[in-house]
Amino acid sequence: MMNEPIATLEPLSRYFTYTAFEEHFMAAVKALPPDQYAFSFLGSSVDNQSIYGLRLGHGAFKILAWSQMHGNESTSTRAIIDLLHSKDLFQALKNISLYIIPVLNPDGLSSWSRFNSNGIDLNRDAVNLSQPESVILKEVIDFYEPDLALNLHGQRTFYGIAGSVLPAQLSFLTPAADVSKGVNASRLKSMALINNIVKTVKPQMQTAIARYDDSFNVNCWGDYCQSVGIPTLLFEAGHAGDDYARDEVKTLIISSLKSVFTNCSKDEEIEEEVTLNQYLEIPEIARNYCDILIRNAPSVKGNRDLAIMYHEQIEDSQLHFIPMLFAVNDSTIIYGHRMIDLKTDLHYSNDLEVHENMTVTSASLKIGAFIK
Numbered sequence: 001m002m003n004e005p006i007a008t009l010e011p012l013s014r015y016f017t018y019t020a021f022e023e024h025f026m027a028a029v030k031a032l033p034p035d036q037y038a039f040s041f042l043g044s045s046v047d048n049q050s051i052y053g054l055r056l057g058h059g060a061f062k063i064l065a066w067s068q069m070h071g072n073e074s075t076s077t078r079a080i081i082d083l084l085h086s087k088d089l090f091q092a093l094k095n096i097s098l099y100i101i102p103v104l105n106p107d108g109l110s111s112w113s114r115f116n117s118n119g120i121d122l123n124r125d126a127v128n129l130s131q132p133e134s135v136i137l138k139e140v141i142d143f144y145e146p147d148l149a150l151n152l153h154g155q156r157t158f159y160g161i162a163g164s165v166l167p168a169q170l171s172f173l174t175p176a177a178d179v180s181k182g183v184n185a186s187r188l189k190s191m192a193l194i195n196n197i198v199k200t201v202k203p204q205m206q207t208a209i210a211r212y213d214d215s216f217n218v219n220c221w222g223d224y225c226q227s228v229g230i231p232t233l234l235f236e237a238g239h240a241g242d243d244y245a246r247d248e249v250k251t252l253i254i255s256s257l258k259s260v261f262t263n264c265s266k267d268e269e270i271e272e273e274v275t276l277n278q279y280l281e282i283p284e285i286a287r288n289y290c291d292i293l294i295r296n297a298p299s300v301k302g303n304r305d306l307a308i309m310y311h312e313q314i315e316d317s318q319l320h321f322i323p324m325l326f327a328v329n330d331s332t333i334i335y336g337h338r339m340i341d342l343k344t345d346l347h348y349s350n351d352l353e354v355h356e357n358m359t360v361t362s363a364s365l366k367i368g369a370f371i372k
């Protein structure tokens, strides 16, 4: 009998169904060396979708990573699938056991929502444990007892970098361990790892990396882990330019994860002052961007600056980006991933329209809905 040919799956795009995720994940798992992994069914979401766990490698240093706790943040999940296929994965995991929960909030993924099916933000449920998805994560933390936690997220397009014209392609945070936001051993270890990511990943494509804000909330998982002594890194996959598929950023997330794998198990002395200073030198995130910034749009009341943000909506299993008016003459929004100045743009033919439902169109400026 002839062997069935192995079907090659198209890479997952920004939005995918949970069934498509399961197909990609299972295919990637089946291709792993059998003695290097253990696969688990961890339980079910509110809408009864399966949540999976995967343990890789046999090293002594234990990392726990969870992704897509917010259902509409898929970049790190796609990075994980690619990582499972990468040839040097087990080289990078030499001294490590890596436990991955690739999608913690399958119902949020299905509805392309930050929240779970009960409308709860799972990242505000670390202490309350009111949702089955939160209970699953807590059980994994308790039985696996990780030496390091990676809390993988994606962020919206309105983040830039304080004091810079650049948008935030990546941002990182070592969450606070208590309200005083002091630096304990666990936080210092996380800072050193973030500093290493900045050193190794920033030179690639001149990546713009920012530091996320660290106000303490013990109901956030990163803060909870840090408060019980587990060094924790929050990853935020960001955005730049026209990368609405977030493929460039996906590559940067993979490099960042590999940087952590390579550096985390090193048992070297961390110099507190140097590490803290390097960490604080990473510029802070700033909410100063929008998707399209149109300067000097004429109106009866004179010229106005229009900030447009895309609303993301699932229709027919596809992710639609719909341009909506977000703010007018807002001095805090300084940059757009696309900037247009109608004073100087000669292609403008006065067809810019803001409709009653706040959607924005202009054929001459090529502003309209698109699919990714």
Ligand SMILES: [Zn+2]
Binding pocket: 070, 073, 152, 153, 154
């Ligand atoms: Zn998130």
